[in-house]
Amino acid sequence: MELLKCPNCKSDMREVKEPDITFYRCKECGGVFLDKGELNILATGMAGNIELCSIDDESHKDKFGIRYCPKCTGQKMKKVNLLVYSEIVFDFCPKCEGFYLDKGEINKMNIELEELNKDKHPQEYRGYIDNHLVRLDKIKDVAIGGMGAITYPQNIFFLRLSVYFEKPFNIGLRVHSEKRMDKISKLIGLFKQQDIQTEDKALDSAFIIQGKDEQKVKVLLSSEELKKELLTFVSNKPKMLTAEGKLEITDKRIVLTEGPYDGPGSYDAEKDPSGVVKRALKLALLFEESGENI
Ligand SMILES: [Zn+2]
Ligand SMILES: [Zn+2]
Numbered sequence: 001m002e003l004l005k006c007p008n009c010k011s012d013m014r015e016v017k018e019p020d021i022t023f024y025r026c027k028e029c030g031g032v033f034l035d036k037g038e039l040n041i042l043a044t045g046m047a048g049n050i051e052l053c054s055i056d057d058e059s060h061k062d063k064f065g066i067r068y069c070p071k072c073t074g075q076k077m078k079k080v081n082l083l084v085y086s087e088i089v090f091d092f093c094p095k096c097e098g099f100y101l102d103k104g105e106i107n108k109m110n111i112e113l114e115e116l117n118k119d120k121h122p123q124e125y126r127g128y129i130d131n132h133l134v135r136l137d138k139i140k141d142v143a144i145g146g147m148g149a150i151t152y153p154q155n156i157f158f159l160r161l162s163v164y165f166e167k168p169f170n171i172g173l174r175v176h177s178e179k180r181m182d183k184i185s186k187l188i189g190l191f192k193q194q195d196i197q198t199e200d201k202a203l204d205s206a207f208i209i210q211g212k213d214e215q216k217v218k219v220l221l222s223s224e225e226l227k228k229e230l231l232t233f234v235s236n237k238p239k240m241l242t243a244e245g246k247l248e249i250t251d252k253r254i255v256l257t258e259g260p261y262d263g264p265g266s267y268d269a270e271k272d273p274s275g276v277v278k279r280a281l282k283l284a285l286l287f288e289e290s291g292e293n294i
Contacts, residue, residue, distance in 0.1 A: 006031055007067035007077065007091065007100050019133045019164030019252060024070070030103030033070055039090075039099050042106055042126075043113055050113070051099070054080050055092060062089035067100060069093035086112050125269040130281055133164040136269045139257070158259030159240050159267060163280040168251045169220070169291055172212030176248040177234055203227050206234050216294040223290035229283055238276045240267040249287065254280050 004013040006026035013024035013033060021041050024033040034042070036051070043050045060079040069075040077091035077100060088108050091100040101109075114124075125136040139158040196209045198221050203209075207230070211217035221227065238256075239245055245258035256276065269277050 004033060004070040007033070007070050008064065008102065013070065019166070019168075020135065020162075032101050032103075032106070034099045034101065036097035039101075039109075043109060050083070050109075051097070053083050054090065056080070056084050058084075060089055064091075064102070067091045069096060069098065070100070071096050071098060082109055082112060088112060127270070129270070129277065132166065132281060132284055133162075134269055134277060134281075135162040135164075136160070136267065137162070139259075156260045156262045157265070158257055159261070159265070160258075161240065161256045161269070161277065161280060162253045163277070163284045164253045165251075165284055165288060165291075169216075169287075169294070170251055171216045171220070171294070172210070173217060173220070173249065173251045174210040175207050175221075175230075175250075177207055177246060198222075200227055202231055206231060219294045220287070220290050223286065226283075226286040226290050229286055233279060233283060238274060238279050240274055240276050241265055249283075254284050254287070256280060 004024050006013050008031045009029045011026055011028035013026050016023055016025050021038045023038055039051050060081050062079055067077045069077050072093055072095040075093055075095045077093050079089050080092045082088040088105060124138050137160045139160050196211055196214050196217050197204050198218055240258060243258045243261060245256045248255045272278055
């Protein structure tokens with residue numbers, strides 16, 4: 001395991017594995033180092049490239065001095081402001097494009113983003129429910145107009161609910177119900193795995209099932225209770241709001257994407273008024289139970 005020294009206090013940084021990312025946190029001062037792309041993952045509810053929108057050629061300052069990248073020996077980090085103009089200053093490594101954030105800056109960032117995005121609703125969520133990481137993202141297209149400016153060209157969005165498994169299956173699993181999308185994915189070569197037939201006719205006709213390890217996928221999907229719940233899930237079409245949802249299960253998570261919506265829309269993942277989060281959690285538990293046999 002890579003051992004990193006905190007750019008702030010030189011203490012050891014510990015690897016933190018969350019279901020959606022792995023990063024490093026300092027045991028002493030609580031600062032975190034994020035690899036390229038991970039700041040975007042932690043910015044809840046924003047589909048835009050927060051990282052790219054925060055990097056400019058200007059010089060910025062904070063109360064801390066110059067810091068050096070914990071990954072790239074001797075590399076000075078550059079001070080950058082979140083979205084260029086906010087009060088929040090991160091350290092950015094121009095070489096590996098990682099970010100160092102002082103303790104509490106992830107929360108500050110998310111509060112700031114909420115402020116910025118006026119039609120952002122409190123439902124955009126990342127937290128643990130029943131020991132499972134649950135994320136709700138509002139997926140929008142973000143255009144970069146000029147340095148760091150974020151504009152929303154249209155009001156159309158999708159809601160994407162993710163319930164992460166406690167541990168990934170690592171069998172290249174992909175179970176999904178959208179046949180048309182699959183053709184496109186195959187065309188562009190994203191998913192080269194063969195479709196797997198489970199010999200359960202109802203399941204095979206409702207879903208496209210793929211995986212690197214065919215035998216393990218079959219064992220995983222052999223649980224009667226799991227099959228029943230999967231089929232109920234697609235026939236009942238549980239919704240956060242009103243639009244059709246697309247269900248997808250991968251090694252890491254259960255994903256429900258619904259939309260497109262235009263105008264305002266909100267779903268409270270914690271209160272879960274339509275019960276969709278609860279249903280997805282139930283499905284996750286059944287997958288995990290069945291996964292114990294593989
Ligand atoms: Zn530290
Ligand atoms: Zn670096």
